Amino acid sequence: MSNPYRILGLGLCLGGAIFASISYFIINSVPLTAMGISAIMIGFTCIALANTRPHISPEACQLILKTGMENTAALLEELGLRGKAVYLPSTMRDGHPQALVPLAEGENIQWVKEKIPGRLIVRYGVNPDDMAIAVTTPGSINIDVLETKPGPTASEIEAAVTYILTGVLDIASSVTVNLTDAQVNVEVIGARLHYEDIWYYRCLGSPIASIVAAISSEALGKPIRIREESHSKGKTRIALEVLS
Numbered sequence: 001m002s003n004p005y006r007i008l009g010l011g012l013c014l015g016g017a018i019f020a021s022i023s024y025f026i027i028n029s030v031p032l033t034a035m036g037i038s039a040i041m042i043g044f045t046c047i048a049l050a051n052t053r054p055h056i057s058p059e060a061c062q063l064i065l066k067t068g069m070e071n072t073a074a075l076l077e078e079l080g081l082r083g084k085a086v087y088l089p090s091t092m093r094d095g096h097p098q099a100l101v102p103l104a105e106g107e108n109i110q111w112v113k114e115k116i117p118g119r120l121i122v123r124y125g126v127n128p129d130d131m132a133i134a135v136t137t138p139g140s141i142n143i144d145v146l147e148t149k150p151g152p153t154a155s156e157i158e159a160a161v162t163y164i165l166t167g168v169l170d171i172a173s174s175v176t177v178n179l180t181d182a183q184v185n186v187e188v189i190g191a192r193l194h195y196e197d198i199w200y201y202r203c204l205g206s207p208i209a210s211i212v213a214a215i216s217s218e219a220l221g222k223p224i225r226i227r228e229e230s231h232s233k234g235k236t237r238i239a240l241e242v243l244s
Contacts, residue, residue: 005050012043065138065207072135073200076101079133085204086132086243087139087217087224094118097140097214100132100223101203138207139214142168150219154179157219161186161212171208172236184216184224184240191236195229205229209238216240 020036023029085099092115100116116122122134142164150160158177165172165188173190188208195206204210205226217224220242228239 005046009043009046009048009050012039012046014043016040016043069200072204073198075133075135076203077199079103081105081133081203083203084225084227085135085137087137087210087213087226088116089217089221089223090143091221092116092223093134096136097143097218098134099137099140099204099210099214100124100134103131103133104129135204137204137210137214139210139212142211143214143218146215150215152220157184157216160215160219164211164215165191165208182242183227184212184220184242186212186216186238186240188212188236188238190234191231195231195236205238208236212238213240216242 016036016039018036019039020033023032023036081101081103083102083105085101087099088097090097094115094117096118100122103121116124116134118134120133122132124130124132145164145168146160150156154177157179158175161177162175165175171192172188175189176187178185191208193207195201195209205213206229209226209229213224213226223243225241225243226238227241228237230237
């Protein structure tokens with residue numbers, strides 16, 4: 001009964017039923033009776049809306065997202081990590097996709113091909129400086145929402161990203177994906193989460209870019225890095241670099 005739509009709907013149905021009965025049998029007024037019936041119809045509509053209301057409010061979801069981002073940003077800032085994160089598919093990370101942030105700036109992480117152990121601090125190469133931290137991103141979590149893994153084509157990646165951004169999360173209007181051998185170009189129209197010039201975004205990208213990168217990495221089965229992210233005239237352009 002804590003759902004306000006359900007309370008409003010029940011109140012309109014009950015009040016409308018009483019008002020319609022009085023108007024028809026006692027007052028003998030057709031317009032007032034019609035008004036009571038209309039109230040009943042609106043009440044049923046409100047009850048139906050109550051079933052579509054999310055269990056967790058958007059404000060609560062935003063609070064949880066912001067808390068996780070600030071904790072990760074504090075870790076990155078404390079370690080002084082400025083390098084671009086590399087998104088790994090689930091096949092390279094214990095069945096759960098994550099992102100690697102190199103501990104040494106400027107390290108060449110392109111040749112990561114083997115499975116990375118499921119730890120916070122991991123080694124991705126044979127050199128002593130080939131160390132990174134593995135973090136979970138918004139994109140990593142949303143991979144679990146997909147019923148099937150998308151294939152390595154632009155249309156399948158576009159369908160998966162569109163399903164998440166427009167269908168599940170409702171934070172964008174449409175998505176277009178173009179794919180080449182070494183790059184994935186994505187255009188998101190009507191994005192409602194924008195890029196901010198903060199430490200977290202500079203390393204891991206915005207939540208939308210993170211989702212796009214994680215899905216693309218999972219679809220292609222290769223590590224991916226967010227090379228560029230820009231916003232103009234209601235469009236968000238994301239350029240992903242496919243590492244081999």
